[in-house]
Amino acid sequence: MHGELTSLTVTGELLIRLILVTRILLRRDGAPSTRLAWIVVVVFIPIAGPLLYLMIGEMRLGRRRLRLHAILREHQEGVFGKPNKDHLAILVSDFAPISALARSVGGTYARTGNKIDLISDSGDLIESLIADIRAATLHCHLLSYIYLTDSSGNAVADALMAAARRGVACRLMVDAIGSKRFLRSSLKRRLDNAGVKVVASLPVNPLRALLARLDVRNHRKLAIIDGVIAYAGSQNIADAAFAPKARYAPWVDASVRIRGPIAWDLQRLFVEDWFLDSHEWLEDVLLIKPEAEADGVDAQVIGTGPMSYNHAMREVQQAALHLSRKEAVITSPYLVPDEGMIASIHATSRCGAHTLMVVPARNDSRLVAAASRSYYADLLESGVDIFEYGKGLLHAKTLTVDNRFSILGSANLDRRSFEINFEVSVIVYSASFTRQLRSLQGHYTHEARAVRPDDWSQVSWSRRLYYNTASLLAALL
Numbered sequence: 167m168h169g170e171l172t173s174l175t176v177t178g179e180l181l182i183r184l185i186l187v188t189r190i191l192l193r194r195d196g197a198p199s200t201r202l203a204w205i206v207v208v209v210f211i212p213i214a215g216p217l218l219y220l221m222i223g224e225m226r227l228g229r230r231r232l233r234l235h236a237i238l239r240e241h242q243e244g245v246f247g248k249p250n251k252d253h254l255a256i257l258v259s260d261f262a263p264i265s266a267l268a269r270s271v272g273g274t275y276a277r278t279g280n281k282i283d284l285i286s287d288s289g290d291l292i293e294s295l296i297a298d299i300r301a302a303t304l305h306c307h308l309l310s311y312i313y314l315t316d317s318s319g320n321a322v323a324d325a326l327m328a329a330a331r332r333g334v335a336c337r338l339m340v341d342a343i344g345s346k347r348f349l350r351s352s353l354k355r356r357l358d359n360a361g362v363k364v365v366a367s368l369p370v371n372p373l374r375a376l377l378a379r380l381d382v383r384n385h386r387k388l389a390i391i392d393g394v395i396a397y398a399g400s401q402n403i404a405d406a407a408f409a410p411k412a413r414y415a416p417w418v419d420a421s422v423r424i425r426g427p428i429a430w431d432l433q434r435l436f437v438e439d440w441f442l443d444s445h446e447w448l449e450d451v452l453l454i455k456p457e458a459e460a461d462g463v464d465a466q467v468i469g470t471g472p473m474s475y476n477h478a479m480r481e482v483q484q485a486a487l488h489l490s491r492k493e494a495v496i497t498s499p500y501l502v503p504d505e506g507m508i509a510s511i512h513a514t515s516r517c518g519a520h521t522l523m524v525v526p527a528r529n530d531s532r533l534v535a536a537a538s539r540s541y542y543a544d545l546l547e548s549g550v551d552i553f554e555y556g557k558g559l560l561h562a563k564t565l566t567v568d569n570r571f572s573i574l575g576s577a578n579l580d581r582r583s584f585e586i587n588f589e590v591s592v593i594v595y596s597a598s599f600t601r602q603l604r605s606l607q608g609h610y611t612h613e614a615r616a617v618r619p620d621d622w623s624q625v626s627w628s629r630r631l632y633y634n635t636a637s638l639l640a641a642l643l
Contacts, residue, residue, distance in 0.1 A: 179216075183208055186216055200581075203638065252455055253277045253427040255464035261571065261595050264485050268468040268593060271478040272435075276466040279458020280426030282594060284602050286562075286609075288406035291397070291421050292318045298391045298423075299325040305335040305451060307436045309367075309388040311344040311576070312402035314410070315353045319403050323353055327360035335363075339440055341384045342366040344402075347410075365444045382472055385587040387421070387576050388436055393454030396429035398422055398467075398592050400563050400576055411559075414530050418555070420497075420562035420574055420606060422592060424465075429456045431467035435590055463596035470577070471588035479577050479591060480584040483565060484510040490519040490567045495607045497524045497564045498579035500531070501538035507579065508541060515549040519568075524610045527554035533636055534580070540637035546619045553614035560610060563591075564603055572600040 186208050190201050207215045255276040257265055265276045285291045299306050299322070306329055313319055330336045338357065340348060348354055349366055357364050367384040389397040399421025406416035424432070430452070437448045470479045487494050487510045494514050501523070503511070515521035523545070529535035542552060565573040575591025577583040594600065625633075 179213070182216055186219055190219075206638075250430060250455065251275060252430075253279050253458045255466075255595065257464060257595055260489055264482055264489075264571075264593065265466055265595075267478060267482055267485060268466050272467075272469050274428075274431045274434075274467045274469070276464055276593075276595065277427035277431075277458075278464050279460075279462035280424055280428050280465045281459040281462045282426075282465060282592075282596075282599055283423045284599065284606065285399070285421045285423060286419070286606050288318070288401055288404075288417065288419055291399075291401055291419070291423075292321060292403075294423055295389055295397060296321055296325045298389075298395050299329050302329050302334045302391050304392045304454075305337070305390075306392075307337050307339075307388070307390045307433070307440075307451075308403070309339045309384070309386050309436055309439060310403045311341045311383065311385045311387060312404055313338075313340045313345040313348040314402070314404040314408070315348055315351050316405045316407070316409055318405045319348065320353065322403055323357055323362075326362045327357060330361040336361070337363045337365070337440060339365045339367050339384075339436070339443065342369045343383055344385075363444070365440065367439060367443050369443070381586065383587050384439060385576050385583065386435070386439070386469070386590045388432055388590060390429060390433045390436055393433055393451055394425060394429055394456040396424040396432040398424070398432060398576075398590055399574060400561050406558075408559075411530050414526075414528055414559040416558040417561045418558045418610070420564055420603070422574060424592070425456070426459045426462045426465075427456050428465050428467050428592070430454070431469075432590070435467070435469045439588070463594060463599055465595065466593045467590065468575075468593060469588070469590045470584075472586060477584060479589060480504070480507055482591075482593070483507070483573065483579075486565060486567050486571070486573060487511065487514045490514055490521075492568045493520040493522070493566075494568075495522045495524075495564075495566045495604060496579065497560060497562050497607055497610060499526055499529065499559060499561050499563070500534050500578040500580045500582075501525050501541065502534060502580035502582075503541070504581055504584070507584075508544075511545065511550060512548040515545075520551070521549065522551045522553070522607075522611065524553045524555055524560060524607065524614055526558075526560045527556040527615065528559065530559060536633050536636035540633040542617060542622055546617065546622060552617040553611050554617060555610055555614040557613050562606075562610070564607060566600050566604045566607060569600050569604055570597050571595045572603045574603065 187205055190204050204219055208219050255278040257276055269275055306326060326336045354364055387399060387401060401419035401421045408415050408417045437452060441447050545552060563575055563578055572594050573591055577589040577591050583589050
């Protein structure tokens with residue numbers, strides 16, 4: 167009897183694996199390398215492999231969220247049936263394909279008249295945000311993947327509570343996983359009691375695990391004040407010291423403060439995210455459309471996520487790289503690109519553009535760091551200059567091309583940002599702003615160590631085995 171039970175168990179497990187492998191092969195989404203990686207996990211890791219695939223292998227958002235998203239689109243079509251074509255930018259011809267691709271995702275247009283200030287110091291960003299909250303008269307909308315209860319988190323909270331007491335509508339959305347400690351904190355309760363509405367994005371619970379993929383996260387960092395001032399970039403509401411991972415500190419970020427028409431596009435992203443988790447439709451705030459600034463520049467918002475064409479951010483960056491003639495500079499804390507992205511980087515360098523990448527010397531994820539280094543040898547052989555930044559965790563996600571245009575936002579150069587998470591980036595079609603961002607990238611490079619091809623060729627076989635093994639899981643990271 168025991169032998170028969172064992173045989174049935176083994177047969178059942180093999181049948182489950184066969185069904186899952188067939189399901190993986192029949193999927194329409196995902197790259198072939200991702201399918202292959204999942205097949206390896208399902209076939210060669212007993213029990214845990216199939217369970218892991220069922221938990222995070224497919225892009226499941228849950229029926230309730232999909233239904234709310236359909237309602238959201240109906241709201242937008244009813245209230246804003248015509249796209250917002252205020253202050254449209256007239257771009258040079260080679261920028262047009264990038265703009266069209268970004269617009270195809272969420273209907274955002276390249277707009278002129280945006281005053282964009284680059285902020286590279288975490289303390290300066292928090293001070294600027296607090297000053298704008300203190301001056302607010304209508305509403306303050308903040309969205310952050312991580313909200314810490316440190317000095318920055320408390321200072322922003324104090325400003326929001328003071329604003330709420332004087333009648334300003336204050337709404338704070340944080341990711342349920344990234345900000346789980348904050349959501350359980352006394353600071354969150356103080357915000358609730360002061361009239362600040364706090365909402366957890368993509369909440370996690372055992373029931374949700376059966377219906378939706380839990381590692382889909384809202385990785386955006388946004389703030390919109392009175393509908394006319396906006397912030398975007400890589401910085402969470404946290405000190406640069408970043409207490410949960412202090413050993414990697416300081417966190418080095420890059421963000422922008424915006425006055426001008428694209429503040430409306432960032433507001434729309436916040437409204438969408440807020441509705442999906444609060445069920446509150448903020449129709450009135452979208453009636454505020456900022457005027458163009460006299461000395462503003464052309465810029466465009468691109469918000470990606472699993473409910474839209476999430477590959478667009480990858481394709482925008484690839485298109486940007488293909489436009490480079492002299493130089494392309496990339497900074498990213500997490501370098502785990504897919505085959506298409508890595509091929510674009512190789513091609514950019516081999517076509518004669520000076521291609522430079524700056525990544526952290528010490529990463530808060532050992533597996534990601536190892537996978538990143540598995541790409542070094544081929545990149546160096548293609549002529550790409552790689553620098554490892556050692557004065558903290560370089561968290562800025564930036565791309566500059568030929569000192570002509572640039573991209574800055576929350577999206578890392580990895581599959582998670584390109585395929586899974588909700589992200590937001592700002593494309594700036596301005597030589598003047600791009601020169602400022604390039605100068606900041608130059609500062610990172612100056613404080614980083616160049617990775618030499620000769621040094622890399624001497625890496626031990628055990629270390630190389632570790633890096634290349636980690637890269638096999640790159641499709642799942």
